[in-house]
Amino acid sequence: MPTRIAVVTGASSGIGAATARRLDAAGFHVVAVARRAEKLDALVAELKTASSFVADVTSDASVAALAEHLESLDGEVELLVNNAGGAIGAETVEDADLADWQWMFDVNVLGTIRVTKALLPLLDRSGRGTIVIMSSTAGFVVYEGGGGYTAAKHAETAVAETLRLELSGRPIRVVEICPGMVRTDEFALKRYEGDAEKAAAVYAGVAEPLVAEDIAECVTWTATLPHHVNIDRLVVRPLAQAAQHKVHRVFE
Incomplete structure (x- = not known):
């Protein structure tokens, strides 16, 4: 049986790294993709059959090189985890930093499209392809100070739904995973430009926010179901988060 290859972008930390670990344990040869070579090297050293490729999803040339590399591997690309x-910033629309909005759209939306376009022929060829798009509950609920991120995630949701329609009849599933509150090492810190106090406040009083491993388990479950089973959209929140605006917090 050919080697089953799973490609995970943004694999250098957080949900991406956790997903690479979980898919490796599930028997995939994981190709971990990110910009930070040293973090990828450390991740791959932990895993059984994984390899890495340094690429920037906002670059046409970089993604083309990734596709060429995957063509050269001995195996079939069955899974792409976008x-x-x-996110960057929490300003109102009135005070929006358009450079931040541009970055969020380039990485979240155009990055997903760019990698998907490049890898579709390989996924098709496998005869059992799956595309996972990591969206967010921000893809269907907005909130103050989140205009740039929610706009990008709404667009990513539109991409997932459109792809599913356009690929109907071809052997490729499209799965959208929409996490709510997930505590990782970098997401909130990046959003608040390194302000650890603001980042910590996001999770203050929440006993058990989701962690990266929870989402990795969801990715692996959707990807390893029988191929005729497609989980269109999986919304996953911690028990403490009943809705985007309703979070149970306990302060001593």
């Missing part, structure tokens, strides 16, 4: 993304 995980690269992120």
Whole structure:
């Protein structure tokens, strides 16, 4: 049986790294993709059959090189996890930093499209392809100070739904995973430009926010179901978060 290859973007930390670990344990040869070579090297050293490729999802040339590399591997690309993304800033629309909005759209939306376009022929060829798009509950609920990120995630949701329609009849599933509150090492810190106090406040009083491993388990579950089973959208929140605006917090 050919080697089953899973490609995970944004794999250098957080949900991407956790997903690479979980898919490796599930028997995939994981190709971990990100910009930070040293973090990828450390991750791959932990895993059984993984390899890495340094690429920037906002670069046409970089993604083309990734596709060429995957063509050269001995195996079939069955799974693409479009995980690269992120948020910057919490300003109102009135005070929006358009450079931040541009970055969020480039990475979350165009990055997903760019990698998906490049890898579709390989996924098709496998005869059992799956595309996972890591969106967010921000893809269907907005909130003050989140205009740039929610706009990008709404667009990513539109991409997932459109792809599913356009690929109907071809052997490729499209799965959208929408996490709510997930505590990782870098997401909130990046959003608040390194302000650890603001980042910590996001999770203050929440006993058990989700962690990266929870989302990795969801990715692996959707990807390893029988191929005729497609989980269109999986919304996953911690028990403490009943809705985007309703979070149970306990302060001593």
